[in-house]
Amino acid sequence: MNDTQSPQAGSGKVEVTLLDILKLLLSKSYWLLLAGVLAGACVFLVTTFLITPTYESRVSFYVYNSSNNSVQSGTINNGDLQAAESLATTYSKILASNSILDAVLQELGPDVSLSRKSLSGMVSVSVITDTQLLEVVITSTDPAFACKVAGAFAKVAPTEIVRITKAGGVEIVDQPEIPTDKASPRTVFDTAIGVIIGVMVAAVIVILRTLADTTIYLPEDIETMAGVTVLGQIPDINSADDNYAYWTVTEEGAAKNEKE
Structure with missing residues (x-):
C-alpha cells in the first residue's frame, strides 16, 4: 500500500x-x-398592468398632556412631555378603535358606502419614534377619496379623544392633501x-x-x-x-x- x-x-x-x-x-x-x-x-x-396602484393621504397630530395645553401657564415641563409621549401610544390605539371608525363613517355621510371593516383596512396609525406626534395614513386606490377619509379623521379625532380619555388632547399638525404619487406598487x-x-x-x-x-x-x-x-x-x-x-x-x- x-x-x-x-x-x-x-x-x-x-x-x-x-x-x-x-x-x-x-x-x-x-x-x-x-x-x-x-x-x-x-x-x-x-406591476404595470395587473396591479392596481394605491395612494396614501396623511394627517398628523400633536399630543399634549394637560387639558389646556399649558397655555395659561405659558410653559411645558418635562413631566408633561414624558406624559404626552406615553399618551401618544394610547391615542394611537384609540384612533384605530371602533368608536373612532364609527365617528369617521358618520362624518363621511350616508353617500359613502363603506363598512367599518373596509375602513379599518384602509387606516394605519403610528407613533413617530421619540416624539409626541401621531400619524394616520389612509390608503386607497382613489387619491381624492383617501384625502376625504383623512380629512374626516382630522375633524373627529380631537373631539373623540378628549371625550374618551377626559384628559389631554391632540392638535392637527399637517392637514391631509390629495396625493399625486402612487404609494404602491413601486x-x-x-x-x-x-x-x-x-x-x-x-x-x-x-x-x-x-x-x-x-x-x-x-x-x-x-x-x-x-x-x-x-x-x-x-x-x-x-x-x-x-x-x-x-x-x-x-x-x-x-x-x-x-x-x-
Whole structure:
C-alpha cells in the first residue's frame, strides 16, 4: 500500500472552492443576466398592468398632556412631555378603535358606502419614534377619496379623544392633501428586486446542476476523484466520410477493413 496516498483519494469527493464557484458563475454570466432580465421584465409587466396602484393621504397630530395645553401657564415641563409621549401610544390605539371608525363613517355621510371593516383596512396609525406626534395614513386606490377619509379623521379625532380619555388632547399638525404619487406598487424598485432575484435563482440552479453532474470529462477528473494516475487514453477517431469502419479477421488470419 502506498502510504503517501491522500486519505481522500478514491472517496469520489471533489473539493469545491469559492474561486471555482466564481469561475463557474462568470462562465455562465450570459445566462445569469438573461434570467435576471426576464425576471425583471415579468415583474415590470405585472406591476404595470395587473396591479392596481394605491395612494396614501396623511394627517398628523400633536399630543399634549394637560387639558389646556399649558397655555395659561405659558410653559411645558418635562413631566408633561414624558406624559404626552406615553399618551401618544394610547391615542394611537384609540384612533384605530371602533368608536373612532364609527365617528369617521358618520362624518363621511350616508353617500359613502363603506363598512367599518373596509375602513379599518384602509387606516394605519403610528407613533413617530421619540416624539409626541401621531400619524394616520389612509390608503386607497382613489387619491381624492383617501384625502376625504383623512380629512374626516382630522375633524373627529380631537373631539373623540378628549371625550374618551377626559384628559389631554391632540392638535392637527399637517392637514391631509390629495396625493399625486402612487404609494404602491413601486415599479422601478420592484423591477430591480426582480432582476436580483432572477440572477440569484439562476446562479443557484447552475451551481446545483454542476455539483450534481458526476460525468467525467477530462483525464484530470479521474485523477482528482479516484486518486489514480491515467496511463493512457483512447483517442476519438472520426472517418472523413462520417461512415463507421469495422476491422474483421479473415480465414487467413489477416485483418480486413470494411466500411459500413
